[in-house]
Amino acid sequence: DGGITQSPKYLFRKEGQNVTLSCEQNLNHDAMYWYRQDPGQGLRLIYYSQIVNDFQKGDIAEGYSVSREKKESFPLTVTSAQKNPTAFYLCASSRSGATSINYGYTFGSGTRLTVV
């Protein structure tokens, strides 16, 4: 079955460390997204990519970096510059084209990052 795989499910980071969250999809979707979810807040967009080798900052990109070298993969690096990284991170993908809006986003199961 097609879908999005995020790994790991749980991740612990020490202060000052960079960590990378994996996101892989086999849906042949062009667009991919990273969101952060905190208790009591809606999902907030970190970065998005509409095509390979191109990505744009979302609303809260500071302290994060991404790459999009392959259509299937959109890894997110949480750098030491991110002051409050503890959160639930969600990766999503979507189709492109005229009918894409009918299908919404497909989300992965998320990675819960905790700073220790």
Added chain:
Amino acid sequence: SQKIEQNSEALNIQEGKTATLTCNYTNYSPAYLQWYRQDPGRGPVFLLLIRENEKEKRKERLKVTFDTTLKQSLFHITASQPADSATYLCALDMSGATNKLIFGTGTLLAVQP
């Protein structure tokens, strides 16, 4: 900037009743409004989409309405079941290009048997 408000953080109803969840937004009407279901520790799952020129959309026991005058969408689950218990998120697509959805904080629905 665009803001979204979803009614009360939690909604408790009895099995078999109709659950009604509210999504209010400020400023400009979105091109599309989407509803998602999220279970604890999982990613959201897309349920329904309604366009700005549509008044109502149905899918099985689900019904969504969209009132651009009131700047509000209502999400109804008829004949609710305990398995419907989850958090429901509304999301606005301002551009129609589906490249920057704005999500609400969600409403936690608990259906009591």
